[in-house]
Amino acid sequence: MDRRHFVKLSATTTAALLFSRITYATQEGPLVDMPDEVWADAGVDRLHLKKTGSGLFTLNDVEVSLMKNGNALGVYLQSPAKAITAIRLKWKHSVKPGTKTYGDSWERTYGDAGWKTTGGTKKNAWYILLHDKGQTACFGVKTGCSTFCWWAVNPDSLELTMDTHSGGVGVELGARKLHAADIIATESTPAENPFATARRFCKLMCEKQRLPKEPVYGINDWYYAYGNNSSSLIKETTALMAELVTDTSNRPFSVIDAGWAVYSPYLPGDGGWADDFSKPNDKFKDMHLMADDIVKLGMRPGLWTRPLCAKYNDSATLLAPKIKGRDDPKNPVLDPTIPENIERIKYNLSVYRQWGFELVKHDYTTYDILGRWGIEMTDSMTEPGWHFYDKSKTTAEIINHLYHSIRDAAGDRYVIGCNTVSHLSAGVFELNRIGDDTSGKEWARTRKMGVNTMGARIHQHNIFYAADGDCVGLTSQVPWEKNKQWMQLLAESNAPLFISAEPAALGAEQKALIKQSFAKAAKVQPIGEPLDWLNNPLPAKWKLNGREVDFNWG
Numbered sequence: 001m002d003r004r005h006f007v008k009l010s011a012t013t014t015a016a017l018l019f020s021r022i023t024y025a026t027q028e029g030p031l032v033d034m035p036d037e038v039w040a041d042a043g044v045d046r047l048h049l050k051k052t053g054s055g056l057f058t059l060n061d062v063e064v065s066l067m068k069n070g071n072a073l074g075v076y077l078q079s080p081a082k083a084i085t086a087i088r089l090k091w092k093h094s095v096k097p098g099t100k101t102y103g104d105s106w107e108r109t110y111g112d113a114g115w116k117t118t119g120g121t122k123k124n125a126w127y128i129l130l131h132d133k134g135q136t137a138c139f140g141v142k143t144g145c146s147t148f149c150w151w152a153v154n155p156d157s158l159e160l161t162m163d164t165h166s167g168g169v170g171v172e173l174g175a176r177k178l179h180a181a182d183i184i185a186t187e188s189t190p191a192e193n194p195f196a197t198a199r200r201f202c203k204l205m206c207e208k209q210r211l212p213k214e215p216v217y218g219i220n221d222w223y224y225a226y227g228n229n230s231s232s233l234i235k236e237t238t239a240l241m242a243e244l245v246t247d248t249s250n251r252p253f254s255v256i257d258a259g260w261a262v263y264s265p266y267l268p269g270d271g272g273w274a275d276d277f278s279k280p281n282d283k284f285k286d287m288h289l290m291a292d293d294i295v296k297l298g299m300r301p302g303l304w305t306r307p308l309c310a311k312y313n314d315s316a317t318l319l320a321p322k323i324k325g326r327d328d329p330k331n332p333v334l335d336p337t338i339p340e341n342i343e344r345i346k347y348n349l350s351v352y353r354q355w356g357f358e359l360v361k362h363d364y365t366t367y368d369i370l371g372r373w374g375i376e377m378t379d380s381m382t383e384p385g386w387h388f389y390d391k392s393k394t395t396a397e398i399i400n401h402l403y404h405s406i407r408d409a410a411g412d413r414y415v416i417g418c419n420t421v422s423h424l425s426a427g428v429f430e431l432n433r434i435g436d437d438t439s440g441k442e443w444a445r446t447r448k449m450g451v452n453t454m455g456a457r458i459h460q461h462n463i464f465y466a467a468d469g470d471c472v473g474l475t476s477q478v479p480w481e482k483n484k485q486w487m488q489l490l491a492e493s494n495a496p497l498f499i500s501a502e503p504a505a506l507g508a509e510q511k512a513l514i515k516q517s518f519a520k521a522a523k524v525q526p527i528g529e530p531l532d533w534l535n536n537p538l539p540a541k542w543k544l545n546g547r548e549v550d551f552n553w554g
Contacts, residue, residue: 014099015130019137019187022091022158028071032139032183035089036157038064042082042170071204072142072182075162083170083391087147087162087180095130095153100534102129102198103151104457107366107421109435110375111448113456114537123150123161123378126423127205129198131534136188138201143426143464145181146397148381164394168323168386171394178394195529198459206426206464212414216359216431216466216496217521218253218299223440223473223500227259227271230283231290235297240503242298244515247522253359254294255302255498260284264312266330273331275312277305278348291356302359302414303352307345307406308334308368323383325371333368336402337390345402349409361416362406369399373419373436396424403428416468426464431496433468434460440473440500443482447538447553450486455530455539458495462527466496474501474510484513485551491517492544493528 023030038049038057049057055066063078064087077087100115103124115131116122127140128151139158141149147162162180164171171178184204188197219241221229238254245252259271262279280287291301310319310332320326320335334341352360367373370382381395388398399421407415407428417425418433425432435453439445454469461467472487490497497517501510526546530539540551 013132013135014096015132015135015137015187018093018095018130018158019185021093022139023185026068026071030185030187031068031071032073032185033091034066035160036092037088037090039088039090040064040077040079040084041086041088042079042084069182072184074182075180077164077173077178077180078176079173080175083172084164085170086164089160089162091158092156093158094156095158096132097155098132099153100131101153102131102194102456103127104422106148106374106377106381107419108374108433109449109453109456110373111436111452112375113435113452115534118153123152125150127151127201128153129194129201131194136192136194136197138186138197139183140185140201140205141181141183141423142204143206143423144400144428145423146178146394146400147180148396148421149181149423163381163396165381166391166394166398167321167388168382168384169391172391174392176392194534195459199463199527202460202463205423208427209463210427210430210465211462212430212466214250215494215521215524216253216414217491217518218255218302218498220255220257220471220498220500221259222257222304223438223471224475224502224505225257225259226440227257227269229256229259229271231285231293234290235293237501237503238294238297238299240506241499241501241514244511244518245298246515246519248298250522252299252518252522253302253498254297254299255304255359255361256290257304257361258306258363260287260303261305264330266312272306273309274306277307277309278351287355287357295356300358301356302361302416303355303357304361304363305348305352306364306368307348307362307402308336308341308365310334320369320388321386323371323386325376325383326368327371335389336369337388337393337398342402342405346405346409349406353411353413357413359414359416360410361418362420363418365399365402365417366419366421369395369402396421399424417465422460422464426460429465431468432465433470435470438470438473438486439478440471440475440502441477443478443554446473446478446486447482451489451538451553454489454493454495454528455533455537458493458528458530461493461495468496468498471498471500474499474505476502476505480510482554484510485553487513487517488549489528489542489544489551491520492525492549493542494525495528497521 261274264275294301415429416431438450529543531541
């Protein structure tokens with residue numbers, strides 16, 4: 001197929017040249033061209049597949065086929081005998097040093113997100129943006145894919161790896177053909193800055209969106225209680241904060257975080273690891289009554305849960321194998337490929353609905369499945385050598401099934417994913433926690449985890465999901481001069497605003513700003529835009545509601 005370049009021959013930027021040489025024109029828009037090289041990894045063996053037909057690359061009975069799939073290039077894998085761990089595609093092209101690149105994160109960010117300069121070893125999860133002299137090229141995969149995908153920019157090539165592990169081993173497909181991913185690309189228009197291009201590209205990657213009907217905001221107890229909560233404390237803080245609500249047409253949520261469920265006898269008092277997430281402990285007793293009390297006080301009830309937490313006496317046949325990071329006998333984890341476990345998770349979600357909770361925040365699924373946080377997924381996603389009960393599905397497929405099971409069981413309730421895989425959450429959950437925990441104890445952590453992630457990922461907001469940058473930990477331990485800026489950014493950027501306020505830290509000034517912030521967060525506003533995100537990992541200049549605002553993050 002003849003290439004038709006998208007830029008004039010006089011264009012010389014790296015981004016423009018890369019895009020024009022790796023794509024060609026179709027009626028649906030730019031389509032990524034066939035790669036120069038295709039590889040398949042089978043454990044330690046790297047198989048160089050040869051082109052044997054139009055879009056067909058094979059070696060013995062291993063076959064990778066690439067074909068037009070609407071506005072994308074679909075990638076498919078067949079390997080009836082070998083367990084495949086990855087597919088690698090390579091497009092040859094020189095990339096000039098100094099070109100700026102942006103790659104997404106596997107799940108949350110960890111204070112490490114933003115634009116980089118080419119030459120590093122970072123795996124650019126899911127998609128990559130390249131920017132040079134005012135032009136931006138975008139390459140990515142559509143959301144909900146069946147593999148973990150990342151991009152690498154080398155001096156002489158652009159590479160895409162599609163990880164097909166099933167746990168710590170290669171997937172055993174048998175006779176099944178795996179639809180690994182759909183590759184998609186676009187470039188900036190003359191009128192677009194990188195932020196606008198990134199937002200438009202997110203819409204191309206996530207075609208089926210599921211978003212809140214109205215802006216979501218409210219309160220959460222974690223950053224002042226840290227698991228030491230109770231029904232009386234929830235009622236006290238809900239009543240106190242409800243007095244500051246002025247928009248009764250879109251009421252805020254009061255989200256009960258970890259600490260409400262029956263404790264494990266191995267970990268008494270540990271709210272982050274409960275024995276049964278369908279039953280409250282003695283501090284709460286009646287969760288239906290708790291939800292009713294929140295409604296009576298003027299807020300909407302929300303609840304935190306940990307879906308893959310097993311009971312202390314569950315049969316070993318239900319549990320995921322013990323691996324580094326997931327080997328504490330006090331913390332048994334359910335294997336998500338066992339149907340009985342999925343049914344338990346769905347049952348718990350149905351119980352929350354019966355209790356009257358209108359929002360569920362589920363947590364830890366990435367860590368519980370892979371034994372690692374996203375920041376630790378550098379050389380590999382998890383420890384090698386282990387497998388799920390079902391070895392015929394990739395890890396991404398297994399996570400997709402878990403997420404859709406949670407989604408279906410939640411019904412019309414809002415779902416917030418926390419420690420969830422971003423590209424697999426998009427279009428499934430209404431909200432997603434886009435960064436690691438902020439803090440009610442130290443400003444430096446909120447600055448690192450909150451400000452950085454908002455600057456780096458707010459372009460995904462209200463496209464992939466409502467992008468939740470986490471709470472304002474409003475306590476006496478965090479300087480108010482800093483916290484009030486963080487509250488302003490969340491309240492005026494259209495992102496979800498959650499405040500975790502210690503009652504003793506609420507003076508007249510704090511209450512007045514919370515009242516103003518709640519009123520703003522309750523209404524639809526323009527998406528906040530970080531104006532210096534290309535060069536500042538902690539963006540200090542923002543466009544909020546049509547005006548430029550300067551922050552001093554310290």
